[in-house]
Amino acid sequence: MSxxxxxxxAASLIYVTCGSVNExxxxxxxxxxxxxxxxxxxxxxxxxxxWWEGAVQEGAETILILKTAVANVTALSERVxxxxxxxxxxxxxxxxxxxxxxxxxxxxxxSNVNPR
Numbered sequence: 001m002s003x004x005x006x007x008x009x010a011a012s013l014i015y016v017t018c019g020s021v022n023e024x025x026x027x028x029x030x031x032x033x034x035x036x037x038x039x040x041x042x043x044x045x046x047x048x049x050x051w052w053e054g055a056v057q058e059g060a061e062t063i064l065i066l067k068t069a070v071a072n073v074t075a076l077s078e079r080v081x082x083x084x085x086x087x088x089x090x091x092x093x094x095x096x097x098x099x100x101x102x103x104x105x106x107x108x109x110x111s112n113v114n115p116r
Contacts, residue, residue, distance in 0.1 A: 009104035012073055013094040014066040017048065019085055024064040027083045036076040037066040038110035069108040070095070 014037070018024040021044050028040025043063040050057055068076050077091045084091075096104060 009096045009099070009101070010070050011096045011104040011107040012068055012070050013096060014068060014073065014076055014080070015090065015092045015094055016064040016066065016080055016084075017046070017090040018062045018064050021062050023085060024062045027080055028064055028066065030083060031066060031076060031079055034079070035111060036072050036079055037068045038107045039067040041065040041067075067107045068111040072111055 016024070016027065018027065021042060024040075024042045024044075028037070028042060031037045032040055041064070043065070046061045046063050048057075048059055048061045066076065066080075073093050077093070080091050081089055
């Protein structure tokens with residue numbers, strides 16, 4: 001691992017909202033075991049306000065943050081959509097810039113669907 005800070009990394013975060021902790025745990029566990037993500041963080045207790053089916057809705061949700069290689073973003077996003085209970089789930093990439101390059105390298109190495 002290089003150990004240097006760099007402005008662009010080969011790692012990304014995928015931000016997902018889920019209907020429950022159990023759903024977030026199931027999705028996170030699946031994609032980590034399939035090596036599409038190196039790590040899954042689950043944050044419960046989020047309150048959402050949003051438009052859906054012509055009206056403002058409000059409800060509790062759980063945040064799922066997945067850490068993955070940029071090369072996996074499309075496959076990971078499609079897998080999350082297939083596992084998710086929502087008709088139109090929030091699955092959004094957040095590119096990682098400067099930071100701990102060793103950590104970014106770990107994300108890329110551990111989310112390799114074809115590990116050496």
